[in-house]
Amino acid sequence: MSDVQPVRRALLSVSDKTGLEDFAKNLAVQGVELISTGGTAKALRAAGLEVRDVSELTGFPEMMDGRVKTLHPVVHGGLLALRDDTDHVASMEEHGIGAIDLAVVNLYPFEQTVAGGADYATAIENIDIGGPAMIRAAAKNHKFVSVVVDVADYEAVLAEITANGGTTYAFRQRLAATAYAHTGAYDAAVSTWMANALGDATPRRRVFAGVLAQALRYGENPHQAAAFYTDGSDVAGLATAIQHQGKELSYNNINDTDAAFRLVAEFAPEGGPAVAIIKHANPSGVARGATFAEAFGRAFDCDRTSAFGGIVALNGTLDAETAHAITGIFTEVVIAPDATEEAKAVFAAKKNLRLLTTQGLPDPHLARLAVRQVAGGWLVQDDDTGHVGESDLKVVTKRAPSAREIADLQFAWTVAKHVKSNAIVYAKDSATVGIGAGQMSRVDSSTIAGLKAGRMGGDIGAAQSPAIGSVVASDAFFPFADGLLAAAEAGATAIIQPGGSKRDDEVIAAADDAGLAMVFTAMRHFRH
Numbered sequence: 001m002s003d004v005q006p007v008r009r010a011l012l013s014v015s016d017k018t019g020l021e022d023f024a025k026n027l028a029v030q031g032v033e034l035i036s037t038g039g040t041a042k043a044l045r046a047a048g049l050e051v052r053d054v055s056e057l058t059g060f061p062e063m064m065d066g067r068v069k070t071l072h073p074v075v076h077g078g079l080l081a082l083r084d085d086t087d088h089v090a091s092m093e094e095h096g097i098g099a100i101d102l103a104v105v106n107l108y109p110f111e112q113t114v115a116g117g118a119d120y121a122t123a124i125e126n127i128d129i130g131g132p133a134m135i136r137a138a139a140k141n142h143k144f145v146s147v148v149v150d151v152a153d154y155e156a157v158l159a160e161i162t163a164n165g166g167t168t169y170a171f172r173q174r175l176a177a178t179a180y181a182h183t184g185a186y187d188a189a190v191s192t193w194m195a196n197a198l199g200d201a202t203p204r205r206r207v208f209a210g211v212l213a214q215a216l217r218y219g220e221n222p223h224q225a226a227a228f229y230t231d232g233s234d235v236a237g238l239a240t241a242i243q244h245q246g247k248e249l250s251y252n253n254i255n256d257t258d259a260a261f262r263l264v265a266e267f268a269p270e271g272g273p274a275v276a277i278i279k280h281a282n283p284s285g286v287a288r289g290a291t292f293a294e295a296f297g298r299a300f301d302c303d304r305t306s307a308f309g310g311i312v313a314l315n316g317t318l319d320a321e322t323a324h325a326i327t328g329i330f331t332e333v334v335i336a337p338d339a340t341e342e343a344k345a346v347f348a349a350k351k352n353l354r355l356l357t358t359q360g361l362p363d364p365h366l367a368r369l370a371v372r373q374v375a376g377g378w379l380v381q382d383d384d385t386g387h388v389g390e391s392d393l394k395v396v397t398k399r400a401p402s403a404r405e406i407a408d409l410q411f412a413w414t415v416a417k418h419v420k421s422n423a424i425v426y427a428k429d430s431a432t433v434g435i436g437a438g439q440m441s442r443v444d445s446s447t448i449a450g451l452k453a454g455r456m457g458g459d460i461g462a463a464q465s466p467a468i469g470s471v472v473a474s475d476a477f478f479p480f481a482d483g484l485l486a487a488a489e490a491g492a493t494a495i496i497q498p499g500g501s502k503r504d505d506e507v508i509a510a511a512d513d514a515g516l517a518m519v520f521t522a523m524r525h526f527r528h
Contacts, residue, residue: 003169005144007161009078010102011054012044013037013070013131015109016151021047023104023154030161032102037070038062057098070130079103079137083144101166102157103138104148107131107182111189111232120197127190132183142176143169149182185209189232206380208371213239219251226251235368236360237261241335244344246354249333253311256281257333257356260313263418265361269316275299279310282438286415287431292322298431300329301460303452311335315361318343327353337361384417386523393496393519396508401494401517404429405471409496409519412473417525423475424449424483426467426492433466434490442474443483450490467491475525477501481510488514498524 010032014020017040024034024044036044037054044051055062058072078100081088092099108128118126138147146167148157153175160167167175188207195203210229219226228249230239238258243249249257260278267274267288275295276286285302289295292314300307311333312326318334320342326334327350334347335356347355370383390406401409412427419425419437424445426434434453436445453467460466468491477500478484484495484507495511499520511518 004164004166005101005146005169005172006166007032007101007146009033009035009098009100010104011035011070011075011078011100011134012104013040013054013134014104014106016106017043018151019154020044020151023151023158024049026158027102027161035100070134073097075100075134076137079134079145080141081144082141100138100145102146102148103134105131105135105138106149106151107135107186110186110193114189114193115234123193123197128186132186135179135183139176139179142172146172147175147179149179153178181209185211201382206378208378214249216251216254217248224251228254235362235366236337236358237362238356240360241356241358244339244355244357245347245351246333247352249354252280253333253354256311257313257335259418260311260333261335261358262362262364263415264313264315266364266414266417267315269361274315275322276313277302277307277310278313279306282420283415283418283432283435284310285432285435288411289431292316292319293325296322296325300325301456301466302432302435303456304329304459318355318357320346323347384525384527386417386525388413388521388523392521392523394499394522395517395519396499396504397511397516397518399512399515399517401471401519405494405517408471409473409494412471413496413521413525416473416475417527419475419527421475421526421528423473423525423527424487425473426450426453426470426487426490427473428466428470433470441483442476442478443480443486446472446474446483446486446490450486453490465491469493471496473497475527477504477524478507479503481507484510484516484518485514488516492516494518496521498522500524 010027012034020043028049034049034051035054035057036051041051041053054070058074074097077097081092081099108126110126113126114123135147135149138145160171188209191207210231212227213230214228216226216228218224238254256278259281260276263283264274264276272288273292273295274288275292277284277299284306285299287295287298289298307329309330309332312331314336316337318336318339320340323343323346327346331353333354337360338357339355347353365385368383370381372379408427411430412425415432416423416425419435422439422442422445424436425432426449434449436449439445450467454465457465470492471494472487472492474497477498479501480503493516495516495518
C-alpha cells in the first residue's frame with residue numbers, strides 16, 4: 001500500500017507572507033481547497049484566489065482581538081484525526097469535521113517584536129498560541145498530514161505533490177521534524193525573553209535554539225560531523241558575514257575567525273587601525289598602526305612562523321595596500337567590516353583565501369551568554385565583557401608606570417583577555433611582541449613568550465629582543481614571583497595583573513627589587 005497522502009484541503013495561516021501568493025496559486029491549480037484566517041485570507045483573496053474562512057468552518061467568529069480563531073474541534077479534529085481509525089472517522093462524520101491534509105503556518109514575529117524594543121505588554125500580545133497548537137497537531141499526525149512552517153519548503157512541497165499526487169511519508173516526517181524544531185525555538189525565545197524581563201539570570205530551565213546556516217564538511221577532525229547554526233541575532237560577525245571568495249569555511253575556520261574578529265573589535269576604529277592574527281583560536285600577533293598595512297606588518301612581526309595559515313581580522317575597511325601585504329603569506333581567512341573593490345581584486349588571484357565582510361563590528365560590551373557542553377549538561381555563563389580603564393588600575397610598586405607604559409599595559413591587558421590561560425602577553429608601542437598561551441604553569445607561559453620574542457627579534461633583524469623595554473600582562477595573578485622574574489629577565493619594565501594572591505607581598509617586593517612598575521586590575525580574564 002502506498003504511503004502517499006493526497007492533499008485535498010489546506011489550512012494557511014501565516015505572519016510571513018513571503019512567497020504565499022505563488023504557493024497558494026499552485027495549490028489551487030492542483031485542486032486543493034484553501035482555508036485561511038484573517039490577514040492571510042485577505043492576502044489570498046487580493047490575489048484572486050477562492051478562500052474559505054476558518055470562522056465559516058467553525059461557526060464561530062474570530063474573537064478576543066484574534067486570540068481565539070483556530071482553537072476549535074473542527075480545526076484540530078481535521079488535523080489530528082487518524083484516517084485509518086474507524087472510530088476517528090465516525091467522529092468526523094458525526095460532528096461534521098473535514099480532514100485537513102496540509103497545514104501551512106508560521107508564527108507571530110515575537111523575536112522581531114522584542115528586538116524592536118517592544119514593551120512587556122506588546123511582547124505578550126505577540127506570543128502566538130493558535131499557531132503552535134496547529135503546528136504541533138499537524139506534526140503529531142504526520143502519518144497523514146503535511147505541515148509547513150518555513151517558506152523555504154514551499155517549492156519542495158509543490159514538487160512533491162506534482163511528482164507523487166500527494167506527499168510521501170518520509171517527506172512528511174522531515175516536515176514534522178522541522179515543525180517541532182520551529183515551535184521549540186519559538187518557545188525558547190519566549191522563555192529567554194521572560195527570564196530576562198524578570199531579571200532571572202539562572203532560570204530553572206534554559207533552552208537554546210539555532211537555525212542551520214551551513215552544513216560543514218567535518219568538525220575539528222575529519223571523523224567528526226559538524227554544522228554552523230545562527231541564533232537569530234544581528235550581531236556583526238560570522239552570522240552576518242558575506243563571503244566574497246574562497247572555498248567553504250571549515251569548523252576550525254569559523255571558530256578561529258570568530259576569535260579573531262571578537263579580539264580586534266576590542267579596539268575601537270576611532271582609535272586607529274588595528275589588526276589581529278589568530279592561529280588555533282589564540283592570537284599570534286596584534287597591533288595598532290597609522291595604517292592597516294602598518295598594523296598588519298607589526299602584528300606579523302610578533303610571530304611570523306605562527307601567522308602562516310592564520311586568520312587576519314581588521315577593525316575597519318580593508319584596502320589594497322594591506323591586501324597586498326596579507327597575500328605575502330599563506331592566509332586562510334580575512335575578515336573585516338568592509339573591503340574596497342581594489343582590495344577584493346588583489347585577493348581574487350588567491351582563489352583559496354576566504355574574504356568575509358560584516359558591515360560592522362561586534363560590540364565587546366554587549367551582554368551575551370557563553371555556552372559549553374559537558375557530559376550530561378551545559379555550562380552557561382555571561383560572556384567576558386569585563387573592561388578596566390586607567391582609573392581602575394592600582395599602582396602597587398614603588399615606581400609608578402609612565403604614560404607610555406600605561407598605554408601599553410592597557411593594550412596588553414586587552415589582548416590577554418583573548419589568549420588561552422595561562423596567558424602572558426608582552427607588548428610595546430601598541431603591538432604584541434611575545435605571547436605565551438595555554439601553558440599549565442604561568443612561569444612557562446612567561447618564559448615561552450620571552451623566548452618567542454627573542455627569536456622573532458632575530459628573524460626581523462632587530463639588534464635586541466623586542467621584549468626589552470616592553471610591558472607584560474598576565475590574565476591571572478602570579479602565584480609566585482618566578483613568573484614575574486621571568487618577565488623581567490626577558491626585558492619587561494612594567495606589569496599588569498589582577499592581584500589577589502596570598503603571596504602578593506612577595507611578588508610586589510620582587511618587582512620593586514627588579515625596578516619594575518606594577519599595577520593591579522582586581523579583575524582576571526581566564527579563558528579556557
